[in-house]
Amino acid sequence: MSDTAMIEVTNLTKRYAGHTAVAGISFTVARGEIVGLLGPNGAGKSTTMRILSCFMPATSGTVRVAGFDVFHQSDEVRRRIGYMPENNPLYPEMRVREYLKFRARLKGLNWRRSRERVTTVMEQCGLTEVGRRIIGQLSKGYRQRVGLADALVHEPELIILDEPTIGLDPHQIRAVRQLIKSLAQKHTVLISTHILPEAEMTCNRMLIMFDGKILAADTPDNLQRLMAGGSQIIAEIAAPADELREVWSQMPGIEQFDVSPSEGEFQRCALTPRDGYDLRPAIFSLAQEHGWIMRELTRSRHSLEDIYVQVTKPAEEEEG
Amino acid sequence: MRIFWTLLRRELAAFFCSITGYVIIAAVTLLIGLSFVVLMTNLGSDPSPMPVTEMFYRTTIFWLIVLLATPALTMRLFALEKFSGTFETLMTTPVSDLQVVAAKFASALVFYIVMWLPMLACLFIVRHFTNQPGTLDAGTIGGMYLGVFLVGCLFLSLGCFASSLTRSQMAAAMISFVLGVSLFLVGFLAEAIPVAAQWQSQVLSYFGLFEQMHNFARGMVDTRAVVFYVSLTFFFLFLTLRVVESRRWK
Numbered sequence: 166m167s168d169t170a171m172i173e174v175t176n177l178t179k180r181y182a183g184h185t186a187v188a189g190i191s192f193t194v195a196r197g198e199i200v201g202l203l204g205p206n207g208a209g210k211s212t213t214m215r216i217l218s219c220f221m222p223a224t225s226g227t228v229r230v231a232g233f234d235v236f237h238q239s240d241e242v243r244r245r246i247g248y249m250p251e252n253n254p255l256y257p258e259m260r261v262r263e264y265l266k267f268r269a270r271l272k273g274l275n276w277r278r279s280r281e282r283v284t285t286v287m288e289q290c291g292l293t294e295v296g297r298r299i300i301g302q303l304s305k306g307y308r309q310r311v312g313l314a315d316a317l318v319h320e321p322e323l324i325i326l327d328e329p330t331i332g333l334d335p336h337q338i339r340a341v342r343q344l345i346k347s348l349a350q351k352h353t354v355l356i357s358t359h360i361l362p363e364a365e366m367t368c369n370r371m372l373i374m375f376d377g378k379i380l381a382a383d384t385p386d387n388l389q390r391l392m393a394g395g396s397q398i399i400a401e402i403a404a405p406a407d408e409l410r411e412v413w414s415q416m417p418g419i420e421q422f423d424v425s426p427s428e429g430e431f432q433r434c435a436l437t438p439r440d441g442y443d444l445r446p447a448i449f450s451l452a453q454e455h456g457w458i459m460r461e462l463t464r465s466r467h468s469l470e471d472i473y474v475q476v477t478k479p480a481e482e483e484e485g
Numbered sequence: 486m487r488i489f490w491t492l493l494r495r496e497l498a499a500f501f502c503s504i505t506g507y508v509i510i511a512a513v514t515l516l517i518g519l520s521f522v523v524l525m526t527n528l529g530s531d532p533s534p535m536p537v538t539e540m541f542y543r544t545t546i547f548w549l550i551v552l553l554a555t556p557a558l559t560m561r562l563f564a565l566e567k568f569s570g571t572f573e574t575l576m577t578t579p580v581s582d583l584q585v586v587a588a589k590f591a592s593a594l595v596f597y598i599v600m601w602l603p604m605l606a607c608l609f610i611v612r613h614f615t616n617q618p619g620t621l622d623a624g625t626i627g628g629m630y631l632g633v634f635l636v637g638c639l640f641l642s643l644g645c646f647a648s649s650l651t652r653s654q655m656a657a658a659m660i661s662f663v664l665g666v667s668l669f670l671v672g673f674l675a676e677a678i679p680v681a682a683q684w685q686s687q688v689l690s691y692f693g694l695f696e697q698m699h700n701f702a703r704g705m706v707d708t709r710a711v712v713f714y715v716s717l718t719f720f721f722l723f724l725t726l727r728v729v730e731s732r733r734w735k
Contacts, residue, residue: 218577222733236733243579250577254570256495258502270491271578315574 170229171196171323171353172217177226179212179377186212188377189226194370196322199349201364202357204374210357211251213374214327217355218248231322244273247316251327253309257301261292261311264300265318272319279318286314290344306337313344317352324348326356330363342367398436398444401461402452406432412451418442431460489584496592499561506596509557513550514603520546521607551640552665558596559644560658562589563729567652582729590645590722597637601630624704632701635714636694640665642721649728669694 172194179187187209194200202210216223217230219239227234233241256264262283269279287293290310295303300311309329316324329345330338345367348354358364364371365385373381373388381388402409406424409432413422421437438444445462452459500506523546566572575585608626640661647661648654672694690696697710 215573220573220577220732240579243577246577248574248577250570250573252570254574256499256571258499259495267491267495268574268578271488271575271580273488273579 169195171198171231172355173227173229174213174217175227177213177216177228178224179209179216179221180224185377187216187223190374190377190379191226192372192379192382194353194355196353197349198370199345199354199356199368201368201371202355202374203359203361203364203371204357205359208359208374209377210359210374211327214248214325214355214357215250218246218325219243220248244319245322246325247319247321247323248325249312249316249327249329252331253312253329255300255308255311255315257299259300260297261300261303261307262287262296264311265314268315269318274319282318282320286317289317289347290314291340306333306340309333309337309341310344313341317348320351322353324352324354326354328357328359330358330360338363397465398438398448399461399463399465400434400436400448400452400459401427401431402434403430403458403460404432404455408455409434412455416444416447416451418444418447488580489588492580492584492588493591493595496562496588497595500558500592500596505557505561509554509596510600513554513600516546516550517601517604517607521610548669551636552662552669554600555597555637555640555644555665556647556658556661558593558600559641559648559661560654561648562593562645563648563725564651564654564657568654576732582726586645586649586722586726586729590641590725593641593645594638597641598634601633601637604633622704625702628701628704628706631706631711632698635701635711635718636698638718639668639714639721642718642725643668646721646725646728649725668692672696 170193172192174193175191176189177187177191178185178189190209190213202213204210215221216228217235219235219242222236229235230242231245233245235242259267265283265286266279269282270276274282287296290313292307292310292314295307298307300308303311313326313329316326326345330341333341342363345354345356349369356364356367368385370382370384371388372379406426409424410422413419413424413434413436418439419436419442420439423435425433425435427433436444436448443464445464448462449459451457563572566575576582605626643664644657644661647664648657650660651657671689671692675689675691675693675696691709691713697707697713700707700710
């Protein structure tokens with residue numbers, strides 16, 4: 166057992182009758198990381214999380230949480246995780262404080278400790294003023310916070326949140342993200358989402374899942390860098406198109422170029438650099454040399470959106 | 486054990502803090518009252534050597550209550566949790582399947598016992614207005630209640646089992662109603678077939694819920710009947726436990 170790994174998943178496969186939800190994925194999550202499990206609906210995120218939280222067994226492969234096997238030592242694992250399932254199910258007839266206390270007791274806290282912890286998490290999640298309200302009458306945002314508070318109440322080492330911001334308004338989403346970020350110091354967090362900016366904003370590392378497989382796993386920055394090779398430089402320069410074409414064809418480091426007329430005498434040049442080249446300084450000095458007027462010089466960054474689409478697309482075609 | 490009490494308290498709160506719980510209690514109280522009225526009119530017209538307790542259950546209303554109220558009590562237990570998804574949050578805490586099944590069954594049983602309390606009032610009314618001191622004694626009342634309790638255990642465990650099978654409360658209620666009615670009808674069958682030496686009718690006679698209730702209401706506690714009810718209750722609870730565990734095999 167390694168001390169640093171919080172989650173170790175090896176060759177995890179889950180088959181339901183007739184289809185494979187998770188197809189032999191492996192990944193590790195270190196202690197203290199916030200990892201985003203990203204993928205379209207039906208990619209196998211929830212299934213993976215359900216297996217991690219000991220709700221159902223894997224068809225094959227091993228999953229260890231904090232060094233304990235989720236199947237054979239499920240009690241130990243369940244003591245160490247705080248899990249909030251998709252859609253955040255709660256008992257609507259209970260009061261907030263009563264519910265959290267009930268959950269704390271179920272998770273093995275004694276009477277005094279559960280009282281302390283419930284007070285703490287209610288403050289942490291901004292629930293103090295609704296403590297006596299009935300859960301069924303709370304707004305969606307508050308209910309989501311109750312779910313989060315429940316996941317935190319026993320100070321778990323690992324927090325698993327399945328789509329924690331689904332169905333919230335932008336304000337509430339921001340509040341929930343802030344809360345998740347604040348957990349990073351003490352806990353390891355695994356969140357699933359199909360919304361990119363969310364993962365981009367909150368996670369140290371992202372696992373992109375599609376069709377039961379992990380297609381890419383890296384930090385948001387690295388994933389972007391990975392794709393940067395294919396990014397384009399856009400330059401708008403006021404110069405005759407022929408001259409521009411000639412200059413570009415002579416410039417080293419340009420793999421492809423395209424010149425198209427823009428407004429007035431400006432030409433829009435889309436340049437694809439060879440790997441590793443940054444063309445921008447060269448273009449600037451070129452324009453200076455010739456005395457051309459340049460009004461735009463940008464590198465189009467691939468957003469994670471593109472990466473996401475790009476990574477998930479080939480597999481889709483294969484499947485089709 | 487601490488977890489069992491926590492679970493039991495929440496289940497009981499779900500019964501007693503909901504309108505459904507009180508609707509059931511009100512309906513059952515009404516039916517008990519109705520059967521009491523029927524009983525009194527009958528007794529008024531012609532005297533009977535039967536103990537009052539026995540006559541009580543002889544009215545079809547008694548069985549109506551058992552057959553209708555138990556599915557209504559138990560249908561929610563597992564089906565609602567599965568439907569709303571709270572089953573997932575519940576089972577991912579360090580609770581054992583056994584604790585969950587035991588707490589749910591126990592809560593239904595407690596509610597069932599409370600539900601029958603109004604009948605006690607009826608018996609006291611009879612006692613108050615009768616001049617025969619022997620009409621009601623602790624033995625017959627105790628036997629009667631033991632019978633009610635054991636029948637309840639059996640039908641509630643049936644209900645638990647039905648509820649664990651499905652996500653729909655309606656389906657759970659129907660399954661447990663059908664199971665309950667068939668068990669009840671087997672009891673009728675047992676009565677219809679004369680007890681012969683053949684093993685079939687011997688076996689059937691154990692299912693004679695009617696006959697057994699007779700004995701209980703007379704204050705006669707037959708060990709065979711007790712064993713029958715208790716073992717069948719455990720059997721259905723065991724099945725429930727298996728169904729709850731089964732998500733780990735799939």
